[in-house]
Amino acid sequence: MMRWTLWAPLLLFAFFLGLAGYQLFQPKDEFIPSTMIGRSLPEFSLEPASEARPGVTLADFKDGTPKLLNIWASWCLPCIAEAPHLEALNEAGVEIIGVAIRDKREDVDRFLATHGNPYSRIGSDEISAIQLEIGSSGVPETFVIDGNGVITHQHIGDVRADDVPELLEKLREAAE
Amino acid sequence: MSAELGHAALWMAAALAILQLLGGALAQRDAQAPLAALVRPAAMLQGFLAVFSFAMLLWVFAITDLSVKLVATNSHSMKPMIFKLSGAWGNHEGSMLLWVTVMALAGALIAWLEKRLPEKTMQATLASQGFVAIGFYAFLLLSSNPFERLASPVAEGNGLNPLLQDIGLAFHPPTLYMGYVGLSVAFSFAVGAMLTRQVNPEFARVMRPWVLGAWVFLTLGITAGSYWAYYELGWGGWWFWDPVENASLMPWLAATALLHSASVLAARDALRAWTIMLGVVAFSMSMLGTFLVRSGILTSVHAFAVDPERGSFILALLAIYIGGALLLFALRAGSVSEGQRFAAVSREGALVFNNVMLCSILGIVLLGTLYPLLTEAFDVRVSVGPPYFNPVGAIFTIPMLLVMAVGPLLRWREDNIERVRAPIAIVVALIVTTALLVVLASTTDVGVLPLLGLAIAVGLSVASFLPLRGRNLLRTPLSIWGMVLAHFGIAVSLFGMASESAFTEEKLVAISPGETSQIGGFAISLESVDPIAGPNWTAMEARITARRGEGAVEVLRPQSRHFFAPVQQTTESALLTRWDGQLYAVVGAPSPDGRWQLRLWWKPFVTLIWYGGLLISLGGALAIVGRLVSDIRRRRTQARDDDEREELESLRQSGAIPAGSTT
Amino acid sequence: MRGWVTLLAASLAVPVAAQDALPPAPYAYTQLDDPAQEAKAVELMETLRCLKCQSQSIADSDAPMAGDMRHQVRTRIAAGQEPEQIRQWLIDRYGDYVSYDPRITSSTWPLFVIPLILLLIAGVLLARRVGRKSTGGPEEIFEEADS
Numbered sequence A: 001m002m003r004w005t006l007w008a009p010l011l012l013f014a015f016f017l018g019l020a021g022y023q024l025f026q027p028k029d030e031f032i033p034s035t036m037i038g039r040s041l042p043e044f045s046l047e048p049a050s051e052a053r054p055g056v057t058l059a060d061f062k063d064g065t066p067k068l069l070n071i072w073a074s075w076c077l078p079c080i081a082e083a084p085h086l087e088a089l090n091e092a093g094v095e096i097i098g099v100a101i102r103d104k105r106e107d108v109d110r111f112l113a114t115h116g117n118p119y120s121r122i123g124s125d126e127i128s129a130i131q132l133e134i135g136s137s138g139v140p141e142t143f144v145i146d147g148n149g150v151i152t153h154q155h156i157g158d159v160r161a162d163d164v165p166e167l168l169e170k171l172r173e174a175a176e
Numbered sequence B: 001m002s003a004e005l006g007h008a009a010l011w012m013a014a015a016l017a018i019l020q021l022l023g024g025a026l027a028q029r030d031a032q033a034p035l036a037a038l039v040r041p042a043a044m045l046q047g048f049l050a051v052f053s054f055a056m057l058l059w060v061f062a063i064t065d066l067s068v069k070l071v072a073t074n075s076h077s078m079k080p081m082i083f084k085l086s087g088a089w090g091n092h093e094g095s096m097l098l099w100v101t102v103m104a105l106a107g108a109l110i111a112w113l114e115k116r117l118p119e120k121t122m123q124a125t126l127a128s129q130g131f132v133a134i135g136f137y138a139f140l141l142l143s144s145n146p147f148e149r150l151a152s153p154v155a156e157g158n159g160l161n162p163l164l165q166d167i168g169l170a171f172h173p174p175t176l177y178m179g180y181v182g183l184s185v186a187f188s189f190a191v192g193a194m195l196t197r198q199v200n201p202e203f204a205r206v207m208r209p210w211v212l213g214a215w216v217f218l219t220l221g222i223t224a225g226s227y228w229a230y231y232e233l234g235w236g237g238w239w240f241w242d243p244v245e246n247a248s249l250m251p252w253l254a255a256t257a258l259l260h261s262a263s264v265l266a267a268r269d270a271l272r273a274w275t276i277m278l279g280v281v282a283f284s285m286s287m288l289g290t291f292l293v294r295s296g297i298l299t300s301v302h303a304f305a306v307d308p309e310r311g312s313f314i315l316a317l318l319a320i321y322i323g324g325a326l327l328l329f330a331l332r333a334g335s336v337s338e339g340q341r342f343a344a345v346s347r348e349g350a351l352v353f354n355n356v357m358l359c360s361i362l363g364i365v366l367l368g369t370l371y372p373l374l375t376e377a378f379d380v381r382v383s384v385g386p387p388y389f390n391p392v393g394a395i396f397t398i399p400m401l402l403v404m405a406v407g408p409l410l411r412w413r414e415d416n417i418e419r420v421r422a423p424i425a426i427v428v429a430l431i432v433t434t435a436l437l438v439v440l441a442s443t444t445d446v447g448v449l450p451l452l453g454l455a456i457a458v459g460l461s462v463a464s465f466l467p468l469r470g471r472n473l474l475r476t477p478l479s480i481w482g483m484v485l486a487h488f489g490i491a492v493s494l495f496g497m498a499s500e501s502a503f504t505e506e507k508l509v510a511i512s513p514g515e516t517s518q519i520g521g522f523a524i525s526l527e528s529v530d531p532i533a534g535p536n537w538t539a540m541e542a543r544i545t546a547r548r549g550e551g552a553v554e555v556l557r558p559q560s561r562h563f564f565a566p567v568q569q570t571t572e573s574a575l576l577t578r579w580d581g582q583l584y585a586v587v588g589a590p591s592p593d594g595r596w597q598l599r600l601w602w603k604p605f606v607t608l609i610w611y612g613g614l615l616i617s618l619g620g621a622l623a624i625v626g627r628l629v630s631d632i633r634r635r636r637t638q639a640r641d642d643d644e645r646e647e648l649e650s651l652r653q654s655g656a657i658p659a660g661s662t663t
Numbered sequence C: 001m002r003g004w005v006t007l008l009a010a011s012l013a014v015p016v017a018a019q020d021a022l023p024p025a026p027y028a029y030t031q032l033d034d035p036a037q038e039a040k041a042v043e044l045m046e047t048l049r050c051l052k053c054q055s056q057s058i059a060d061s062d063a064p065m066a067g068d069m070r071h072q073v074r075t076r077i078a079a080g081q082e083p084e085q086i087r088q089w090l091i092d093r094y095g096d097y098v099s100y101d102p103r104i105t106s107s108t109w110p111l112f113v114i115p116l117i118l119l120l121i122a123g124v125l126l127a128r129r130v131g132r133k134s135t136g137g138p139e140e141i142f143e144e145a146d147s
Helices: A003-024 A077-091 A105-115 A129-133 A161-175 B002-029 B034-062 B069-074 B081-087 B092-113 B119-143 B172-195 B201-232 B243-268 B272-295 B308-335 B347-376 B386-409 B417-441 B448-463 B478-503 B608-653 C002-012 C035-045 C064-078 C083-094 C109-129
Strands: A067-072 A096-101 A119-125 A141-145 A151-156 B505-511 B516-519 B522-533 B537-548 B553-556 B559-564 B567-572 B574-578 B581-590 B596-604
Touching (some): A003 B272, A003 B308, A003 B347, A067 A077, A067 A161, A077 A096, A105 A119, A129 C083, A151 A161, B002 B034, B002 B092, B002 B119, B034 B081, B034 B119, B069 B092, B092 B172, B119 B172, B172 B243, B172 B272, B172 B308, B201 B243, B201 B608, B243 B272, B243 B347, B272 B308, B272 B347, B347 B386, B347 C109, B386 B448, B386 C109, B448 B478, B478 B596, B478 B608, B505 B516, B516 B596, B522 B581, B537 B574, B559 B581, B567 B581, C035 C064, C035 C083, C064 C083
Parallel strands (some): A096 A119
Antiparallel strands (some): A067 A141, A141 A151, B505 B596, B516 B522, B522 B537, B574 B581, B581 B596
8 A cells, every 4th residue: 555645634634624723713704695796686666665655666776876775674673773874874865775575564664663764765575576686685785776776785784883984985986 | 519529520530531541651661550550440430420520410400500500501490300401411511521421431331341452452542532531521621611600690591492302302412422432432442453553353343342332323313313303393304414414424424334344354354454544534523523513613603603712622622633543544554454355256345345435425425514614715605415415425325235235145255246146136126126116106207316216225125134045043143133134224214215205295285274185195184273382382283184095083283382481483293104104294374364374295104214224223233232242252262262272281291381481 | 413403493493583474475385286397396495595594495494585485486487487597596696505506616616526536536446455356364254254
């Protein structure tokens, strides 16, 4: 038997140790990013999710100005946490279009009454159809959409105070 | 007080493990070293202390001592006693304590009973066992102390995950751990044999009962785990190729290969380095499994908090023990001659072929399990699942099963294929006929793999009994019966798996009480859905009647349970077992119009999967008994022969040489 | 092993607080009328990963999103799409992670090459060990001699 073959198991093991050791100290990123960045929103039309705002269609994103598309739900706790920051973005002049996932009209209305309403339009997506179309895997998620309906950026998880400048920057980039 | 006693016992056991290592190591230089004589007693006392420590943990769980942190975070005063006790090992710290307890107990057993190997090899083995134990004691005492007290006791515990509150599951982890730890003994024997260059048939015979024992427990553990997943998860799946399942399958594959190669070593003094290697690999797979599960490296934050400290501790232990053993292997195995070549048509030829196949399957499972980890290092995320494991594994499994059908019929050394022509013809005919029958008789499209599975299972089930032909069944050694049963169990299990994949019927319906449905020849009727309450849950329980043909009306009661400590929703499936399969019913959510979601499956012969597993374990158990009995008998005869020879010798010499100098 | 359990348990157990109140999507828990189409859909669903749960296919999960994905699969199959088309549609949105059936790509080729290498190694190992005749070893075949 050749001598080097005896070292092969040790080498393979060392490779595994290196890999496992490296991965152990990597921040564990469990988010599944959308692979739709740079591609257009699909043709769609959603019924209004609330009395207060109209529904959403693809055409609403094609008026030339970049917008935020916020995927949220009244039953989602982090959505409460991000509400003030969406409000701040709205006050900075950003148009936010909401899509409420698997939600009821009365729950949406109650949420908006309690936590504020930064949305210009809110569509109701009862079977996560649009969510699946744009590669979103959870609530809340926020997408930056340019003036032609093309997705340019995805923010996973709730929007926090320090995410606001970044989203404004992404919107500026999308406008160029 | 009990917690402190347990903790103190753990420290003392750790100290004894160090003594065991030192004594064993010194004995390698000087057999007369004073510490050398202490190795065996140290191992025995260590075993006792570890058991004592574990008993103390059970005690604090039994009395729900909420000043102990582990109890407060994992138990609840309202839980049934059996789940209070199983809660002791249903968590990280407790399960690691269980691990070292079983390990120390195994060490104590070999120190007490095992007298066959040269003392020097035994001391090296026990030193290795002590060395491995030290790492786990350090892990427990330094980073996962199960006896830690809270500054102030809490009023009530957090409770145990409801899915774990299940009788089958209470005994699932200890069973698997016995398997894992049994392999640690095989590992220690392998290291001891390498250190003292005593890789010989005697070593294989001493190691074999431990491998067999570990293998029996692993088989039972995997079988039980699979059945649990099947009835508890509520979707009728019994194997998902989930990383954690694979983590329990890999040691089993390695142990299966090891026990067969140990047989070749025991009978033919061949495959020395290969057997040693497998001894190291089998335990590596146990530790790797523990690492994958405990570190959370392959699971998610959604599932469980990742703990890099624990992960790196186990990884360090892996590096030391497995790295060390592989280094030793690389340095020493060159001098362990592999020597012989095998005739292709011979018992050992078949055994070697299947050993290579088993190791390849192990390689595939390892690759598929770890591959996502590799790509994540490059920020690419992939999933490897059944569509990969099934066909790629089958490339190696199918030839293995075919050789397995014939191998036991062959003679050692060299055989003639002509001699076994008739049995081969029978098996091939069975396989072909079954395949044809299934294709002709089935109305739906049966996949290629299930079809092959069914056909090979039928051939193999007959083939596994052929080694008994021409034998006096009463005088056939138990170990042969063990092999026959285990191989038959493989065929049975395979038949169940193939049948389940090929012929399962599924029906999802939404019906109101009073309405009926049909599945697998059963008339199903939803009688009612009522709320009921258990000790720590409430549930909606459906009352479903099932009737096949003109047979008796059977009642199934699936539940949708809501636990309140901790808050969680589970589905409790209801099963109706018939000789030819199982009816599986789950009740889901109500719809606004008052109808209830029912999920119904008819799974033909699905139970054979687990009966097969039980048969395999039973075969293993018979083989252990058979081996031990024949070994004791052989050693007795040998001892008697030696005595007689010595007597003759001394008579012949008639005192010419003084006694004592004949050695 | 307990880890297995906790993993599955955790992936199953949907925290009640974050549960929506809507009934599931129409085809989440409803089969297609055509058994052939349903069989196709089930086969595909078993190989798609539930994104909200760990290590479960959408065919084995009660998570609402898994239900919504099953709805998509069933309606698309009913509309005449091929399973591989639907798989591709999901991969286009979520990457390879969503499919349990790895394709051969620049990042997955070792998954397919290594088994071939294993096959080769197995062949070489066997060729080296297996000769015309078993030689050496003790004359006597220990204990198995009675077999």
